[in-house]
Amino acid sequence: MRKIVHTTFAAALLALLTACGGGDGTTLRVGTLSDSPPNVYQENGNYTGFDNELLKAIAAKQNLKLEFAATDFSALLGRLASGQFDVGSSAIAQTEERKKTVDFSAPYNFQSISIEASEGVPIADEKSLAGKRIGVVQGTASDGWLVSTAPGAQIVRFPNDAAALSALKTGAVEGAVFDQATAEQYAAANPAEKLKVVKSFTTDTPHGFAVRKGNGELLGKLNQGLRQVIADGTWERLHQQFLPTAPVPDQFKAIK
Secondary structure (H helix, E strand, C coil), X not given: CHHHXXXXXXXXXXXXXXXXXXXXXXXXXXXXXXXXXXCEEEECCEEECHHHHHHHHHHHHHCCEEEEEECCHHHHHHHHHCCCCCEECCCCECCCCHHHCEEECCCCEXXXXXXXXXXXXXXXXXXXXXXCEEXXXXXXXXXXXXXXXXXXXXXXXXXXXXXXXXXXXHCXXXXXXXXXXXXXXXXXXXXXXXEEEEEEEEEXXXXXXXXXXXXXXXXXXXXXXXXXXXXXXXXXXXXXXXXXXXXXXXXXXXXX
Protein backbone atom coordinates (compact mmCIF):
# COMPACT_ATOMS: atom_id res chain seq x y z
CA MET A 1 0.00 0.00 0.00
CA ARG A 2 2.81 2.41 0.88
CA LYS A 3 4.46 1.85 -2.51
CA ILE A 4 1.20 2.61 -4.30
CA VAL A 5 0.70 5.80 -2.27
CA HIS A 6 4.27 6.94 -2.97
CA THR A 7 3.87 6.20 -6.67
CA THR A 8 0.61 8.10 -6.84
CA PHE A 9 2.11 11.06 -4.98
CA ALA A 10 5.12 11.12 -7.32
CA ALA A 11 2.90 11.09 -10.37
CA ALA A 12 0.80 13.93 -8.99
CA LEU A 13 3.89 15.96 -8.16
CA LEU A 14 5.28 15.45 -11.67
CA ALA A 15 2.00 16.59 -13.19
CA LEU A 16 2.01 19.71 -11.01
CA LEU A 17 5.56 20.62 -11.97
CA THR A 18 4.80 20.12 -15.65
CA ALA A 19 1.72 22.32 -15.40
CA CYS A 20 3.71 25.10 -13.74
CA GLY A 21 6.24 25.07 -16.56
CA GLY A 22 9.92 25.95 -16.61
CA GLY A 23 10.81 26.87 -13.04
CA ASP A 24 11.50 23.34 -11.87
CA GLY A 25 13.50 22.03 -14.80
CA THR A 26 10.67 21.77 -17.31
CA THR A 27 11.47 23.23 -20.72
CA LEU A 28 8.92 25.71 -22.02
CA ARG A 29 7.90 25.17 -25.64
CA VAL A 30 7.85 28.54 -27.41
CA GLY A 31 5.90 28.99 -30.62
CA THR A 32 7.35 31.70 -32.86
CA LEU A 33 7.94 32.64 -36.51
CA SER A 34 11.08 32.08 -38.54
CA ASP A 35 10.60 34.82 -41.15
CA SER A 36 9.40 38.08 -39.57
CA PRO A 37 12.44 40.25 -38.86
CA PRO A 38 13.32 42.21 -36.82
CA ASN A 39 10.80 40.95 -34.23
CA VAL A 40 11.01 37.17 -34.72
CA TYR A 41 13.13 35.25 -37.20
CA GLN A 42 15.67 32.48 -37.57
CA GLU A 43 19.34 33.16 -38.30
CA ASN A 44 22.06 30.50 -38.45
CA GLY A 45 19.70 28.04 -36.82
CA ASN A 46 18.96 30.40 -33.92
CA TYR A 47 15.55 31.92 -33.20
CA THR A 48 16.22 35.58 -32.58
CA GLY A 49 14.73 39.05 -33.02
CA PHE A 50 13.53 41.61 -30.49
CA ASP A 51 10.67 39.54 -29.07
CA ASN A 52 12.61 36.29 -28.80
CA GLU A 53 15.74 37.89 -27.32
CA LEU A 54 13.56 39.72 -24.82
CA LEU A 55 11.88 36.43 -23.86
CA LYS A 56 15.32 34.80 -23.46
CA ALA A 57 16.37 37.61 -21.11
CA ILE A 58 13.15 37.21 -19.10
CA ALA A 59 13.71 33.45 -18.91
CA ALA A 60 17.25 33.94 -17.65
CA LYS A 61 15.99 36.20 -14.84
CA GLN A 62 13.36 33.63 -13.83
CA ASN A 63 15.44 30.46 -14.30
CA LEU A 64 13.19 29.22 -17.12
CA LYS A 65 14.33 26.97 -19.93
CA LEU A 66 13.12 27.63 -23.49
CA GLU A 67 12.79 25.55 -26.63
CA PHE A 68 11.72 27.42 -29.78
CA ALA A 69 9.75 26.02 -32.70
CA ALA A 70 8.43 27.75 -35.82
CA THR A 71 4.82 27.91 -36.92
CA ASP A 72 2.64 30.08 -39.15
CA PHE A 73 1.10 32.99 -37.30
CA SER A 74 -2.40 31.90 -38.28
CA ALA A 75 -1.88 28.64 -36.36
CA LEU A 76 0.08 30.01 -33.38
CA LEU A 77 -2.70 30.82 -30.92
CA GLY A 78 -4.63 27.65 -31.71
CA ARG A 79 -1.56 25.51 -31.09
CA LEU A 80 -0.95 27.42 -27.86
CA ALA A 81 -4.52 26.92 -26.66
CA SER A 82 -4.33 23.19 -27.43
CA GLY A 83 -1.16 22.75 -25.37
CA GLN A 84 1.33 22.24 -28.19
CA PHE A 85 3.14 25.41 -27.03
CA ASP A 86 3.55 26.95 -23.58
CA VAL A 87 4.38 30.48 -24.76
CA GLY A 88 3.65 32.41 -27.96
CA SER A 89 6.30 34.95 -29.02
CA SER A 90 5.57 36.91 -32.18
CA ALA A 91 4.71 40.59 -31.60
CA ILE A 92 1.19 39.39 -30.77
CA ALA A 93 -1.27 42.27 -30.51
CA GLN A 94 -3.50 41.90 -27.46
CA THR A 95 -6.96 42.16 -28.98
CA GLU A 96 -10.18 41.40 -27.12
CA GLU A 97 -10.92 38.57 -29.54
CA ARG A 98 -7.56 36.89 -28.87
CA LYS A 99 -8.05 37.24 -25.11
CA LYS A 100 -10.94 34.82 -25.45
CA THR A 101 -8.45 32.13 -26.54
CA VAL A 102 -5.26 32.84 -24.57
CA ASP A 103 -3.95 34.95 -21.69
CA PHE A 104 -1.33 37.64 -22.19
CA SER A 105 1.63 38.97 -20.26
CA ALA A 106 1.92 42.63 -19.36
CA PRO A 107 2.64 44.78 -22.45
CA TYR A 108 6.22 44.79 -23.69
CA ASN A 109 5.68 46.97 -26.81
CA PHE A 110 2.92 48.53 -28.90
CA GLN A 111 1.58 47.71 -32.35
CA SER A 112 2.84 49.77 -35.30
CA ILE A 113 1.91 48.88 -38.87
CA SER A 114 2.93 50.11 -42.30
CA ILE A 115 1.71 50.08 -45.87
CA GLU A 116 4.49 48.97 -48.23
CA ALA A 117 4.65 49.14 -52.03
CA SER A 118 7.15 49.38 -54.88
CA GLU A 119 8.13 52.73 -56.35
CA GLY A 120 5.76 53.80 -59.10
CA VAL A 121 2.75 51.99 -57.66
CA PRO A 122 0.00 54.56 -57.00
CA ILE A 123 -0.34 53.90 -53.27
CA ALA A 124 0.24 56.79 -50.87
CA ASP A 125 -1.99 56.06 -47.88
CA GLU A 126 -4.92 53.97 -46.67
CA LYS A 127 -7.36 55.86 -48.91
CA SER A 128 -5.52 54.75 -52.06
CA LEU A 129 -5.86 51.02 -51.29
CA ALA A 130 -9.40 50.74 -52.69
CA GLY A 131 -9.59 48.44 -55.68
CA LYS A 132 -5.99 47.28 -55.34
CA ARG A 133 -4.66 43.83 -54.46
CA ILE A 134 -3.15 44.21 -50.99
CA GLY A 135 -1.29 41.38 -49.26
CA VAL A 136 -1.41 40.66 -45.55
CA VAL A 137 -0.64 37.77 -43.23
CA GLN A 138 -3.85 36.01 -42.24
CA GLY A 139 -5.07 36.54 -38.70
CA THR A 140 -2.63 39.32 -37.79
CA ALA A 141 -3.44 42.74 -36.39
CA SER A 142 -2.52 44.08 -39.84
CA ASP A 143 -5.25 41.88 -41.31
CA GLY A 144 -7.84 43.31 -38.92
CA TRP A 145 -6.63 46.86 -39.57
CA LEU A 146 -6.89 46.37 -43.34
CA VAL A 147 -10.43 45.01 -43.12
CA SER A 148 -11.66 47.91 -40.98
CA THR A 149 -9.66 50.73 -42.56
CA ALA A 150 -9.67 49.86 -46.27
CA PRO A 151 -12.81 47.79 -46.95
CA GLY A 152 -12.52 48.57 -50.66
CA ALA A 153 -9.15 46.83 -50.99
CA GLN A 154 -8.89 43.42 -52.62
CA ILE A 155 -7.34 41.63 -49.64
CA VAL A 156 -5.01 38.73 -50.47
CA ARG A 157 -4.15 36.69 -47.36
CA PHE A 158 -0.95 34.69 -46.91
CA PRO A 159 0.13 32.19 -44.23
CA ASN A 160 3.35 34.02 -43.40
CA ASP A 161 5.45 37.11 -44.08
CA ALA A 162 7.74 35.36 -46.56
CA ALA A 163 4.83 34.52 -48.85
CA ALA A 164 3.39 38.04 -48.63
CA LEU A 165 6.80 39.57 -49.34
CA SER A 166 7.34 37.29 -52.33
CA ALA A 167 3.98 38.33 -53.78
CA LEU A 168 4.86 42.00 -53.29
CA LYS A 169 8.27 41.61 -54.94
CA THR A 170 6.86 39.79 -57.98
CA GLY A 171 3.91 42.14 -58.41
CA ALA A 172 1.29 39.53 -57.55
CA VAL A 173 -0.02 42.14 -55.11
CA GLU A 174 0.27 45.90 -55.51
CA GLY A 175 0.95 46.59 -51.87
CA ALA A 176 1.14 44.88 -48.49
CA VAL A 177 0.58 45.68 -44.83
CA PHE A 178 3.21 44.52 -42.32
CA ASP A 179 4.38 45.43 -38.82
CA GLN A 180 6.29 48.70 -39.19
CA ALA A 181 9.67 47.28 -38.20
CA THR A 182 9.21 44.36 -40.58
CA ALA A 183 8.22 46.65 -43.46
CA GLU A 184 11.27 48.85 -42.88
CA GLN A 185 13.51 45.79 -42.79
CA TYR A 186 12.10 44.50 -46.09
CA ALA A 187 12.61 47.86 -47.79
CA ALA A 188 16.25 48.00 -46.68
CA ALA A 189 16.94 44.36 -47.64
CA ASN A 190 15.40 44.51 -51.13
CA PRO A 191 16.87 47.53 -52.94
CA ALA A 192 16.44 45.95 -56.39
CA GLU A 193 12.66 45.81 -55.97
CA LYS A 194 12.60 49.45 -54.77
CA LEU A 195 10.22 48.72 -51.93
CA LYS A 196 9.21 51.67 -49.79
CA VAL A 197 7.15 52.25 -46.68
CA VAL A 198 4.50 54.70 -47.87
CA LYS A 199 2.76 55.30 -44.53
CA SER A 200 2.99 54.03 -40.96
CA PHE A 201 0.49 53.96 -38.11
CA THR A 202 1.26 53.67 -34.39
CA THR A 203 -1.56 52.22 -32.33
CA ASP A 204 -2.30 51.87 -28.62
CA THR A 205 -2.67 48.09 -28.98
CA PRO A 206 -0.05 46.38 -26.77
CA HIS A 207 2.08 43.38 -27.67
CA GLY A 208 2.32 40.55 -25.17
CA PHE A 209 3.65 37.04 -24.75
CA ALA A 210 0.72 34.61 -24.88
CA VAL A 211 0.14 31.59 -22.61
CA ARG A 212 -2.65 29.05 -22.25
CA LYS A 213 -5.66 30.38 -20.38
CA GLY A 214 -5.45 29.74 -16.66
CA ASN A 215 -1.66 29.32 -16.50
CA GLY A 216 -1.34 32.07 -13.92
CA GLU A 217 1.91 30.84 -12.40
CA LEU A 218 3.80 31.02 -15.70
CA LEU A 219 2.21 34.38 -16.46
CA GLY A 220 3.40 35.69 -13.09
CA LYS A 221 6.98 34.61 -13.82
CA LEU A 222 6.94 36.24 -17.25
CA ASN A 223 5.61 39.49 -15.81
CA GLN A 224 8.15 39.52 -12.99
CA GLY A 225 10.97 38.84 -15.44
CA LEU A 226 9.69 41.58 -17.74
CA ARG A 227 9.80 44.09 -14.90
CA GLN A 228 13.39 43.04 -14.19
CA VAL A 229 14.62 43.42 -17.79
CA ILE A 230 12.94 46.82 -18.09
CA ALA A 231 14.45 48.03 -14.80
CA ASP A 232 18.03 46.99 -15.64
CA GLY A 233 18.02 48.45 -19.17
CA THR A 234 17.91 45.16 -21.08
CA TRP A 235 14.65 46.15 -22.81
CA GLU A 236 16.16 49.40 -24.10
CA ARG A 237 19.36 47.69 -25.24
CA LEU A 238 17.45 45.09 -27.25
CA HIS A 239 15.11 47.73 -28.63
CA GLN A 240 18.07 49.78 -29.85
CA GLN A 241 19.59 46.66 -31.40
CA PHE A 242 16.53 45.48 -33.30
CA LEU A 243 14.13 48.47 -33.50
CA PRO A 244 16.37 51.56 -33.53
CA THR A 245 13.94 53.79 -35.47
CA ALA A 246 10.96 53.24 -33.16
CA PRO A 247 10.35 55.52 -30.16
CA VAL A 248 10.74 54.16 -26.63
CA PRO A 249 7.59 54.62 -24.50
CA ASP A 250 8.32 55.96 -21.03
CA GLN A 251 7.03 52.80 -19.34
CA PHE A 252 9.85 50.75 -20.90
CA LYS A 253 12.72 53.04 -19.92
CA ALA A 254 15.23 51.80 -17.36
CA ILE A 255 14.98 52.89 -13.76
CA LYS A 256 17.81 55.33 -13.09
